Amino acid sequence: MTAVAPDLQPGSTGRLVPVQVHFDDLDALGMLHNARYPVLVERAWTTLWNERGLVFEGDWDAAGDFCNAVKELTVSYEAPVLRPGAYAVHLWIERLGNTGLTYGFRFCSADGATTYARGTRVLVRLDPGTLRPTRWSDRFRTCAQDLLPRD
Structure with a gap:
C-alpha cells in the first residue's frame, strides 16, 4: 500500500511506496549495488500503478501506456544503503x-526522512505496432494527476 509522501519541502508532491532491500541486492562491500536502485524504483512504480488498476500482463498489443521506452535515466547517490530491510x-x-x-524519485528510509539517492527518468509512450511515439x-x-506538481 502506498502512503502520502510527507511534505519534505514546500510544494512536494507524490507518493511514498515501500520497497524491500534483500541481502543479495548488496555488493561485495555490503552496500546496495548502484544498478539495484533503478530496479527498486521500477518495482515501486509497478506497485503504484497496479494499485490504481493499471496492470501490464505481458501482452504488448494490449499494454497501452505500459508500451514505453526509457529515453534518459539520471541517478545521484547521496548516502550508502548498508543493510537489507524496509x-x-x-x-x-x-x-x-x-x-x-519525466518522473522524479528519491530512494529513502521507510519514513521518507533520509535520502540515499535521487534521480529522474524520461519515458516515451510507444505504439506497439510501429514503436513510434504515441x-x-x-x-x-x-x-497520474495527484503525482503532478501542485500549482
Whole structure:
C-alpha cells in the first residue's frame, strides 16, 4: 500500500511506496549495488500503478501506456544503503507531455526522512505496432494527476 509522501519541502508532491532491500541486492562491500536502485524504483512504480488498476500482463498489443521506452535515466547517490530491510521510494511526475513523461524519485528510509539517492527518468509512450511515439491515454492522465506538481 502506498502512503502520502510527507511534505519534505514546500510544494512536494507524490507518493511514498515501500520497497524491500534483500541481502543479495548488496555488493561485495555490503552496500546496495548502484544498478539495484533503478530496479527498486521500477518495482515501486509497478506497485503504484497496479494499485490504481493499471496492470501490464505481458501482452504488448494490449499494454497501452505500459508500451514505453526509457529515453534518459539520471541517478545521484547521496548516502550508502548498508543493510537489507524496509525502505521506500518517493515518486512523483515532473512533466507529463503528449508522448513523454519525466518522473522524479528519491530512494529513502521507510519514513521518507533520509535520502540515499535521487534521480529522474524520461519515458516515451510507444505504439506497439510501429514503436513510434504515441499519446498517453486519458485514463493514464487521470491516474497520474495527484503525482503532478501542485500549482
